[in-house]
Amino acid sequence: MFDHYRFDGRKQLVLSNTSTDETGLVKDRDEAEKKILKNNSEIDELQQKLYAEKREGVIFLFQAMDAAGKDGTIRAVLSCLSPHGVHEEAFKAPSSLELAHDYLWRVENSVPAKGEIAIFNRSQYEEVLIYKVKELWKVQANARRIDPEKIMKHRYEDLCNYETYLWHNNIRTVKIFLNVSRREQAKRFLDRIEEPEKNWKFSEADFEERKYWDDYQAAFEEAINHTSTKNAPWYVVPADHKWYMRYVVSEIILDTLKDMDPQYPEVTEDRLKVFDGYRQTLEKELGKTGRKHSKSE
Numbered sequence: 001m002f003d004h005y006r007f008d009g010r011k012q013l014v015l016s017n018t019s020t021d022e023t024g025l026v027k028d029r030d031e032a033e034k035k036i037l038k039n040n041s042e043i044d045e046l047q048q049k050l051y052a053e054k055r056e057g058v059i060f061l062f063q064a065m066d067a068a069g070k071d072g073t074i075r076a077v078l079s080c081l082s083p084h085g086v087h088e089e090a091f092k093a094p095s096s097l098e099l100a101h102d103y104l105w106r107v108e109n110s111v112p113a114k115g116e117i118a119i120f121n122r123s124q125y126e127e128v129l130i131y132k133v134k135e136l137w138k139v140q141a142n143a144r145r146i147d148p149e150k151i152m153k154h155r156y157e158d159l160c161n162y163e164t165y166l167w168h169n170n171i172r173t174v175k176i177f178l179n180v181s182r183r184e185q186a187k188r189f190l191d192r193i194e195e196p197e198k199n200w201k202f203s204e205a206d207f208e209e210r211k212y213w214d215d216y217q218a219a220f221e222e223a224i225n226h227t228s229t230k231n232a233p234w235y236v237v238p239a240d241h242k243w244y245m246r247y248v249v250s251e252i253i254l255d256t257l258k259d260m261d262p263q264y265p266e267v268t269e270d271r272l273k274v275f276d277g278y279r280q281t282l283e284k285e286l287g288k289t290g291r292k293h294s295k296s297e
Contacts, residue, residue, distance in 0.1 A: 001025065001251065002025065002235070002248060002251055002252065002255075005235045005236055005237055005248065005252075006233050006234075006235055007224055007225075007228040007233060007234040007235070007236060008228055008229060008230045008233040008234075009228045009229050009230060012225055013221055013224050013225055013228075013234075013236060014221070015179070015217050015220065015221045015236075016217075018179060018236060019238055020179050020180055020181040020184065020238050020239060020240045021181065021184075021238055021240035021241060022238050022244075023238070023241055023244045025244075025247070025248065025251075026244070026247060029241075029243045029244075032243050032244055032246075032247035033243060033247075035247055035250070035251075036076070036077065036246060036247050036250045039077075039250040039251065039253075039254045040077070040080035040250065041080070042254055042257075042258075043077075043078075043080055043081065043250070043253055043254050043257060044080045044081060044082070046254075046257040046258065046260075046262060047081050047082060047085070047086070047117060047257065048082065049262035049263055049264055050085070050115055050116075050117070050257065050260065050262040051082070051084060051085040051115045051116070052115070052262075052264050052265060053115060053262045053263055053264065053265060054113075054114045054115030055114055055115070055170065055262070056114055056115075056170045056171070056172065056260055056262070057111075057112035057113055057114050057115060057116045057117070057118070057170060057171045057172070058112065058117055058118070058171065058172040058173075058174060058256060058257075058260065059111065059112065059117075059118045059119075059120055059166075059171065059172065059173045059174065060078075060117065060118070060119050060120070060174050060176065060253060060256075061120040061123045061125070061173060061174065061175045061176065062074065062119070062120065062121055062122070062123075062176050062178065063122060063123065063125050063129070063175070063176070063177050063178075063220070064177060064178035064179075064180065064239065065180055065185060065209075065213075065216060066185065066203075066206040066209060067180065067185045067188040067189060067192075067206070068178040068179075068180040068185070068239045069178055069180070069239055069242050069245060069246075070121055070122075070178060071121065072242060072246075073178065073242075073245060073246050073249050074088065074119055074121060076246045077246055077249050077250045077253060078119060078253070081117065085112075085115055085116040085117060086116065086117045086118075086119070087110075087112070087116070087117075087118055087119070088118075088119040088120075088121060089110040089118065089119070089120050089121065090121040090122065091106070091107075091120065091121065091122040091123055091124075091126060092122075094106060099140065103124065103127045103155075104124055104158070104162060107123070107124045111166065111171060112171065114170050114171075124159065124162075125159070125175075125223060125227075127155055127159075128152060128155045128156065128159070128219065128222075128223045128226075128227075129216065129219045129220065129223060131155075132152055132219045132222075132223075133212050133215045133216055133219050134212075137151050152222075156223070156226035156227055159227050160226075160227050160229060160232075163227075163229065163231070163232035164229075164231065164232075166232075167231045167232065172231070172232070172256065172260070173231075173232040174232075174233065174235070174252065174253075174256050175227075175232065175233065175234045175235070176234075176235045176237060176249060176252065177220060177224060177234060177235065177236050177237065178237055178239040178245060179236050179237060179238055179239050180239040180240060181240055182210075182213055184239070184240040185210070186210075189202065189206070189207065224236065235248075235252050237249060237252075
């Protein structure tokens with residue numbers, strides 16, 4: 001249904017030819033919001049099974065330009081999940097401690113256990129986005145043997161290898177790029193300036209980053225083309241209409257969990273016999289009156 005948004009290494013992304021405002025999968029906003037509610041119910045049920053089964057984990061990773069709607073999409077689509085077995089990580093500028101380590105060091109502790117879901121609000125991909133656009137390797141200490149001309153090439157290889165490593169160790173990585181237009185970003189920045197309740201969202205630093213718009217678009221395109229694989233695909237989602245973007249993301253998450261196909265663990269006959277013993281003991285303790293009272297509650 002949304003295969004044209006999926007990049008898994010079989011085709012190349014050209015962002016300039018990619019729509020940011022299409023709404024082709026539904027007829028209108030009302031239909032999208034109804035489908036989100038339905039999807040959320042299924043996502044919730046599948047997450048409960050995933051947590052109970054504890055065979056596989058998944059990372060849903062979000063990247064976007066500023067004001068594309070990462071936070072709102074995460075709230076709208078993933079607030080249905082139980083806090084058990086779900087955590088969100090917002091990756092800001094690395095600390096001095098993090099900079100002293102390899103760049104995947106700060107990510108490793110956020111990788112979910114089997115049965116869990118991790119939501120990455122930004123991610124290790126900042127290393128091939130802002131790191132590339134601002135040429136941060138020029139101000140960071142590297143071993144003399146490191147060739148600056150090969151840093152990006154090695155970053156792409158590292159990211160693919162790391163995601164393959166996670167795949168081999170029961171963790172999926174699903175990468176979602178919310179593709180907003182420069183014009184729509186400008187409108188959202190204006191909203192943040194003009195509406196008092198949104199003032200807190202506006203950042204001078206975000207505005208300054210607009211100067212690098214073309215560089216970031218090139219960096220996203222290159223990163224997606226170099227790191228799209230069958231087992232760790234990218235999804236490039238139109239983000240100019242928030243209601244549509246959230247709907248598409250809900251479909252991607254639901255499709256992923258369905259493909260994982262979690263099941264509640266089966267209870268063996270021997271275990272059921274043990275349960276029967278517990279049942280008899282508890283019934284004797286409660287007596288008939290106590291058991292009836294418990295059921296009525």
